[in-house]
Amino acid sequence: MGTRHDPQLDTTFKLELELPESFYHGSIRYLQHGADSPLIRWHCHKEYELHLIVATTGKVFVGDYIGNFGPMQLVLTGPHLPHNWISAIEPEAEVPPVRDRVIQFSDDFIQQCRRIMPEFSQLDRLLKQASVGVLFEQSLAQEIEPLLVRAEHASGFSRVVIFFSIMEKLIQAKKTRLLSSTSFDPLLDEHAIDRVNIAVDYIMRHYQVGLSLDDVAAELKMKPNYFSKFFKRSTGIGFIEFVNNLRINRACEQLIETEDSITDICFKVGFNNIANFNRRFFSLKEMTPSDYRRQASLRYYQPSKEKAKA
Numbered sequence: 001m002g003t004r005h006d007p008q009l010d011t012t013f014k015l016e017l018e019l020p021e022s023f024y025h026g027s028i029r030y031l032q033h034g035a036d037s038p039l040i041r042w043h044c045h046k047e048y049e050l051h052l053i054v055a056t057t058g059k060v061f062v063g064d065y066i067g068n069f070g071p072m073q074l075v076l077t078g079p080h081l082p083h084n085w086i087s088a089i090e091p092e093a094e095v096p097p098v099r100d101r102v103i104q105f106s107d108d109f110i111q112q113c114r115r116i117m118p119e120f121s122q123l124d125r126l127l128k129q130a131s132v133g134v135l136f137e138q139s140l141a142q143e144i145e146p147l148l149v150r151a152e153h154a155s156g157f158s159r160v161v162i163f164f165s166i167m168e169k170l171i172q173a174k175k176t177r178l179l180s181s182t183s184f185d186p187l188l189d190e191h192a193i194d195r196v197n198i199a200v201d202y203i204m205r206h207y208q209v210g211l212s213l214d215d216v217a218a219e220l221k222m223k224p225n226y227f228s229k230f231f232k233r234s235t236g237i238g239f240i241e242f243v244n245n246l247r248i249n250r251a252c253e254q255l256i257e258t259e260d261s262i263t264d265i266c267f268k269v270g271f272n273n274i275a276n277f278n279r280r281f282f283s284l285k286e287m288t289p290s291d292y293r294r295q296a297s298l299r300y301y302q303p304s305k306e307k308a309k310a
Contacts, residue, residue, distance in 0.1 A: 028163045029104040030151045034097050044082045047104040048130055050166065051075045052141060052148055055096035056087040059249075062133035063180025064237035066245045068253065074141035076170065078130035079107060081183065101148040103163065126171050133179035140173055182236045195220055196234045199227075207246045208270045213239050247271060248284050255293040262289045 029047075053073040060069040061084045062077060069085055077083050087099065110127065114120040126134065136144075144166055151162045202219050203211065216239070217227035232238045237245075247269040254265045266277040281289050 027105060027109040028151070028159050030102070030148070030159070031104070032098050032101045032152065034095055034099050044080050045104070046079045047106050048079065048110075048127065049077045049083075049102060049104045050144075050170075051077065051083070051085075052101045052145060053085060053099065054101060054145065055099045058085060058087040060085050064182060064235065064242070064245075065133060065179035066242075066249050067179075068249065072138040072141040072145070074136040074138075074144060075179070076126070076130045076134040076136070078127065078133075078183070081131060081133060081180065083133070101145065101152075103148065103151060103166070105163065122171055123167060126167075129176070129178055131183035132181070135177040135179055136170065136173055137175050140169060143169060180236070192230075192234055195230070199231060200235075203243060203246070207243050208250065208268065210272075211243060211270065243270070244280050245284065248281055251277070251281065251289065252285070252292065252296075255289060256296045262293075265289070 051074070053069050054071055057068065057070045060067050060073070060075070061082070062075065063081055063083070075083075085100070107127075110120065110123065147162050147166050147169075151159055151166075154162055198220055199216050202216055206215070213228060214224050216231075217224040220227060222230065228239055231242075235242065250269045251265050254260060254268065255262075258265075260268070263274055266274050271277040271280075278288065281292070285292055287295070
């Protein structure tokens, strides 16, 4: 979860451990911030976090997952799972005062509740899934938002009761999506963190043009083979897979937002071979680019009943 960001999604990834225990003043912590908050950074912490986006659009990173976000995106992350939401905001645009509504709670709190109330075991499946990040439907996010607003102004037992109501809704969710392909252990080597930061920032700036593993390795003054192993060990995802995920994600945006040909989009996002682009796209999305565009157009254009009757 930096500074204000422009439409190019200028990123500085820095994995940090967030907030000492002495900061907490209760079992359930609520916080909210705007799109220009210093809390916006690639980070992890030992608490579970339920994160609701209420304004702006941009890129979301959860573990090795890369995707888009917009208002009413609701995600549950588990302990030590790195995450970040980076907004695309025009330089002269007004920054919304509230972009995120968040509650955090510890595993210790959950275990204490379980000892008192065996019914808390109903959370086990959801909390296990949180180790890779859980995305909920927008309809559920709309139900959760008023509870988060109430949590902001509540304290003590009242906030705990609201938390129970939220968790009840989450475990009843009929449709969810798991995000990262792997869970993470905490990465505490500050030198390694800084080097990952440099690598990912360089990739984010150059992935739409010619970019090779050798280029990034040279930026970090590493031998290519060593960098390849270092990057995967540090981020949980290989260099080529990371770059391809970024490119396919950008291609999806272009398929929805423009009428450019699939071939043009292929080259614009950084691929230099249409066959490789189609193969990578199908591997990630389980459909062809043309099918993706067709399905997206059906989702975004739904004729009204009145027009249908006419």
